[in-house]
Amino acid sequence: MNLVHKIRAMQRLGRQWREAGKEVVLVPTMGCLHRGHASLMERARKLAGPKGRVVVSVYVNPRQFGPKEDFARYPRDLKSDARLCRAAGVDVVFAPKDVEMYPADFSTAVQEEELAGGMEGAARPGHFRGVTTVVAKLFNLVLPDAAVFGAKDFQQAAVIRRMTRDLNFPVKIIVAPTLREADGLAMSSRNQYLSIAQREQATVLWQAIQRAQEAVARRPVAAPRLREETARTVAAQPEARLDYVEFFDPDTLQPVKLVQPGTQMALAVFVGPTRLIDNARL
Amino acid sequence: MNLVHKIRAMQRLGRQWREAGKEVVLVPTMGCLHRGHASLMERARKLAGPKGRVVVSVYVNPRQFGPKEDFARYPRDLKSDARLCRAAGVDVVFAPKDVEMYPADFSTAVQEEELAGGMEGAARPGHFRGVTTVVAKLFNLVLPDAAVFGAKDFQQAAVIRRMTRDLNFPVKIIVAPTLREADGLAMSSRNQYLSIAQREQATVLWQAIQRAQEAVARRPVAAPRLREETARTVAAQPEARLDYVEFFDPDTLQPVKLVQPGTQMALAVFVGPTRLIDNARL
Numbered sequence: 001m002n003l004v005h006k007i008r009a010m011q012r013l014g015r016q017w018r019e020a021g022k023e024v025v026l027v028p029t030m031g032c033l034h035r036g037h038a039s040l041m042e043r044a045r046k047l048a049g050p051k052g053r054v055v056v057s058v059y060v061n062p063r064q065f066g067p068k069e070d071f072a073r074y075p076r077d078l079k080s081d082a083r084l085c086r087a088a089g090v091d092v093v094f095a096p097k098d099v100e101m102y103p104a105d106f107s108t109a110v111q112e113e114e115l116a117g118g119m120e121g122a123a124r125p126g127h128f129r130g131v132t133t134v135v136a137k138l139f140n141l142v143l144p145d146a147a148v149f150g151a152k153d154f155q156q157a158a159v160i161r162r163m164t165r166d167l168n169f170p171v172k173i174i175v176a177p178t179l180r181e182a183d184g185l186a187m188s189s190r191n192q193y194l195s196i197a198q199r200e201q202a203t204v205l206w207q208a209i210q211r212a213q214e215a216v217a218r219r220p221v222a223a224p225r226l227r228e229e230t231a232r233t234v235a236a237q238p239e240a241r242l243d244y245v246e247f248f249d250p251d252t253l254q255p256v257k258l259v260q261p262g263t264q265m266a267l268a269v270f271v272g273p274t275r276l277i278d279n280a281r282l
Numbered sequence: 283m284n285l286v287h288k289i290r291a292m293q294r295l296g297r298q299w300r301e302a303g304k305e306v307v308l309v310p311t312m313g314c315l316h317r318g319h320a321s322l323m324e325r326a327r328k329l330a331g332p333k334g335r336v337v338v339s340v341y342v343n344p345r346q347f348g349p350k351e352d353f354a355r356y357p358r359d360l361k362s363d364a365r366l367c368r369a370a371g372v373d374v375v376f377a378p379k380d381v382e383m384y385p386a387d388f389s390t391a392v393q394e395e396e397l398a399g400g401m402e403g404a405a406r407p408g409h410f411r412g413v414t415t416v417v418a419k420l421f422n423l424v425l426p427d428a429a430v431f432g433a434k435d436f437q438q439a440a441v442i443r444r445m446t447r448d449l450n451f452p453v454k455i456i457v458a459p460t461l462r463e464a465d466g467l468a469m470s471s472r473n474q475y476l477s478i479a480q481r482e483q484a485t486v487l488w489q490a491i492q493r494a495q496e497a498v499a500r501r502p503v504a505a506p507r508l509r510e511e512t513a514r515t516v517a518a519q520p521e522a523r524l525d526y527v528e529f530f531d532p533d534t535l536q537p538v539k540l541v542q543p544g545t546q547m548a549l550a551v552f553v554g555p556t557r558l559i560d561n562a563r564l
Contacts, residue, residue, distance in 0.1 A: 166390035
């Protein structure tokens with residue numbers, strides 16, 4: 001396995017692979033890799049085949065963090081990340097530097113302007129603009145045939161899929177399922193911010209989703225009623241605070257009035273100072 | 283020579299060429315091709331070499347026209363364009379359709395936010411956003427190694443070069459010199475809008491540039507004084523009206539106070555209802 005820092009070296013590899021006709025699959029990450037990421041890499045490995053190449057980018061992209069968010073303290077551990085990648089059969093870990101990714105006179109943005117509006121886009125202004133910009137850069141640096149994203153970031157995957165189609169990137173977007181801890185908590189690098197008490201309370205996201213699942217399995221429910229029920233479920237945990245919950249069409253991300261099987265549910269919850277997200281098809 | 287309309291067919295060709303290791307050079311145009319374009323194609327042909335491929339895109343991109351601009355009446359003549367391309371040794375004319383380039387739910391933009399602010403960007407809000415978006419799309423559809431742009435659109439070339447660098451497109455940007463009619467008028471598809479009287483008066487852009495050249499060759503001149511002189515030169519033509527004239531650093535596009543050899547001059551002039559631009563290094 002190779003560890004590549006320089007963007008020129010990465011792009012040179014990408015071009016060589018293209019000319020050699022190799023299937024290249026990219027897994028973009030912010031590092032601090034866990035089993036959820038490992039499952040994306042396994043998917044990438046299968047897609048690339050034994051003759052293909054799997055690249056995992058490890059880059060905590062400053063442009064997708066708001067000024068009051070956790071960019072500075074976001075966990076970084078490249079050694080441990082590299083170990084996990086090697087074990088998952090990854091060919092290249094691409095860990096570029098800020099100074100190369102964003103030179104002082106950097107002045108371009110890629111922006112999706114429809115799907116990126118609500119939920120995470122509303123709660124985190126500028127977040128998706130940062131995401132689509134860095135993903136466009138990574139596509140051009142790695143030149144992959146496919147890229148694998150996690151389903152935990154449901155809206156992100158939708159925004160990236162749209163951006164990829166709109167700008168005609170020759171990249172297939174794969175969304176792989178969320179991995180969960182035994183008690184249902186979605187795996188996330190941010191889980192390690194949680195105290196023991198907060199970690200227990202953090203299961204409330206999955207509980208709220210399960211309650212909605214059960215309710216909707218019985219009969220369609222008006223969205224405001226399910227929203228109230230979710231708020232009550234979250235409020236039962238002393239350190240938890242609901243940021244938003246939305247019920248929407250999984251393709252258009254348009255909110256629905258009546259929640260039924262097939263509706264997508266997504267929510268964001270602060271547990272102490274840590275903001276967690278989760279989602280599911282109901 | 284092939285005429286390709288479908289974006290999938292174009293991208294398939296682009297990928298095949300990449301895998302075959304062919305040098306691919308793109309000349310993006312809005313069609314209505316003239317000798318100025320032909321000179322870009324010759325440059326492209328040289329860059330690609332006899333084994334490479336030259337693609338000329340012919341696409342009147344609706345997103346780079348303002349609501350009151352000349353999109354509807356912009357001249358289109360694909361047959362004549364194809365003849366000119368064939369004569370220039372072009373391999374593929376790529377003429378995509380609006381419905382494929384911009385499906386109804388298209389929602390992504392690429393925007394350069396520093397160099398695109400003044401001059402054409404100020405006079406034509408949204409123009410460069412449309413340009414950078416369509417150029418990003420064309421890069422992804424054709425997958426060229428290099429792209430050739432005309433120097434007449436000086437600011438456009440600077441904006442595209444920056445966008446290409448910032449998003450790490452693996453594409454070399456070449457800017458080829460402006461071709462001029464015998465009396466100095468820069469070649470432009472929009473010249474055919476001009477009446478005989480207007481065509482004569484349209485030489486005023488080149489006259490103004492030459493006067494500035496002469497003044498600056500003697501000694502450095504304060505920008506406001508040269509601006510006044512340009513305004514006077516333009517006003518001497520009954521149907522001409524100065525839109526803007528700027529004197530700036532050719533790399534940063536920052537306006538200068540003192541105009542000297544090496545300063546870039548750019549101006550836009552309405553001749554009747556037709557808006558023409560020109561520029562030169564002084």
